[in-house]
Amino acid sequence: MRGLLTIGEAAARLGIATSALRFYEDRGLIVSTRTSGGQRRYARDVLRRVSFIRAAQQVGLPLREIKSSLAQLPPERAPSKEEWEQFAESWRPRLSEQIRLLEAMRDRLGNCIGCGCQSLDSCDIFNPGDKAADDGPGARYLVADVAS
Secondary structure, eight states: OTTOEEHHHHHHHHTSOHHHHHHHHHTTSSOOEEOTTOOEEEOTHHHHHHHHHHHHHHTTOOHHHHHHHHTTSOTTSOOOHHHHHHHHHHHHHHHHHHHHHHHHHHHHTTTOOOOOOOOSTTHHHHSGGGGGGGGOSSOOHHHHHHHO
C-alpha cells in the first residue's frame, strides 16, 4: 500500500476532520482501500476529489448534485481541468439564480421582512389587516416577491 495516505494524513492535508472523509466515503463520493487490519488508505487523487467536493459545497450545491456530477467520472480519480470547467458551466444557471434571489432579498430587507407581525409602523402598508397571518407563521412576502 505504498504511496497511499492514512485517513489522518489525508484529513491533515485537506484541513478537514477524519469524520468528513468517512462521511464522504459513506455517501459514495470517494473510495478507499483497506489494510489487512481494516484501516482506510486513500490514493493521493482523493485530495483533488475532496477539494472538488468542498468547493462545490461552498457554492451551495447539495451532496446529491455533487454525487451526480462525480458519477460521470471513474471513482479513482479527480476531475480534470476540462471536466471541472464542464461541471462549473452546467452549474452556472443554478448559481446565477441563487445570486439573483439573494441580491433581491438583500435589497428588500430594509423595508419589510414580510412576517405579518404588525410590529412595524409600516406593516399596514405591506400587510393591511394582517392578511399574512392567514398563511401561517414565518416570512411570506419577502421570499415570494423575490422568487417571482
